[in-house]
């Protein structure tokens with residue numbers, strides 16, 4: 001393999017270029033990114049999982065360099081507001097993990113299992129995790145040197161600035177950038193892609209191609225005709241409207257996901273603004289209705305703000321790597337952004353591909369294994385997102401009735417997991433048995449079930465025995481309160497870079 005052409009200069013294109021450059025450029029492989037001057041990037045996607053930290057760490061890019069350049073903030077997790085109508089369960093926090101969880105997680109899991117048996121014990125995630133505590137107080141999840149427990153965190157960032165930053169870094173590593181529109185793709189007799197033709201009629205040949213052309217998937221889906229497997233039956237949302245709003249003095253260290261009449265709204269804090277959006281199903285409300293509802297939700301009914309309407313194609317390709325072409329990013333599939341997993345899947349795709357390609361001595365030998373692993377990742381993430389809808393008790397609109405009633409497309413493994421939960425089985429053991437932990441770990445599943453209030457309530461509860469109520473929640477509060485004293489105010493921590501120029 002002498003040369004790789006990546007078509008597409010969105011986040012997926014530049015992340016792929018950086019990882020491939022780090023792996024192969026020193027071995028003499030040329031990497032070229034072709035980016036259309038006529039088609040912009042999608043320009044949304046401002047939240048991440050903790051995996052993004054690994055991406056920057058592996059490239060030796062410090063937070064002090066990339067975060068201020070992208071107006072980035074820290075993210076402790078996601079708060080879900082209004083997803084459940086059960087009294088006392090109207091809001092819950094899905095935390096990212098921390099080393100400190102070793103102290104409190106066993107208490108959470110114990111209480112959750114006891115609550116399932118009907119014991120009247122507190123079992124929501126909010127009071128058991130340091131990440132939840134930090135988010136509640138707008139603290140940054142960066143553990144100071146003297147505090148011996150790391151907290152894992154994700155980020156929020158301006159996606160356009162992130163793309164520009166990644167491009168600069170990739171160019172510095174020797175990646176070639178071509179601003180040109182691909183108008184045609186030529187194939188060899190065996191179906192492999194031979195070259196792409198640019199609008200100025202130049203033909204660019206390569207040994208390997210990476211399709212990062214976004215939803216259009218020019219190489220993998222359009223040229224190689226790899227089928228797309230829609231998740232539309234599992235996940236109803238297929239459109240979004242986005243608009244910014246002013247951020248106040250406090251900068252939250254969490255994403256807010258608020259249930260709306262036909263979907264949900266995100267609120268993502270950056271250093272200079274909030275990014276907001278409403279992800280909805282166009283089968284249940286028009287773009288105008290969605291925009292009006294989002295404006296009302298944000299108090300921006302008559303405000304003059306830039307608004308973007310987007311369509312979403314939700315699902316995945318059958319094969320992410322076919323012939324000599326790998327699709328990455330929206331070109332390979334998309335799961336609605338409720339848990340901000342798209343860039344995580346981009347990272348997984350490129351990392352697993354690099355491993356399989358090298359292990360297969362740069363042939364297609366491990367293509368089937370790679371595709372199976374990627375399909376499992378996509379389906380695993382989809383199942384966790386689907387669970388947010390299946391566990392919601394909202395029935396106030398046709399959208400929520402349709403969403404929560406739709407059981408026929410829940411995967412068999414999920415039905416088994418839901419049954420285990422309702423039967424009060426040890427869910428951690430079930431997650432292990434069903435091999436679900438690779439995609440979302442046990443605490444995430446416990447958080448969603450207890451957070452949504454899928455536990456006995458009210459009259460179904462009985463007084464807990466001493467053994468069932470062996471953990472003192474007030475002591476947990478006090479422990480986490482004292483731990484949180486070690487952490488800095490989120491805004492103050494971010495501003496130190498601004499102040500130091």
Ligand SMILES: Cc1cc2nc3c(=O)[nH]c(=O)nc-3n(C[C@H](O)[C@H](O)[C@H](O)COP(=O)(O)OP(=O)(O)OC[C@H]3O[C@@H](n4cnc5c(N)ncnc54)[C@H](O)[C@@H]3O)c2cc1C
Nearest residue numbers: 008009010011012036042045047182214329330337342343
């Ligand atoms: C509403 C919404 C919210 C989202 N929120 C999140 C989130 O919170 N977190 C997260 O991780 N992800 C999120 N995502 C997903 C995220 O935006 C994308 O995964 C990410 O931006 C990568 O996009 P991309 O690079 O695959 O595609 P794009 O950004 O669409 O880039 C496509 C590129 O291909 C180029 N191109 C297309 N056709 C041609 C051609 N013929 N010739 C040359 N170049 C071409 C374009 O010029 C462009 O550079 C969200 C997506 C949506 C729709």
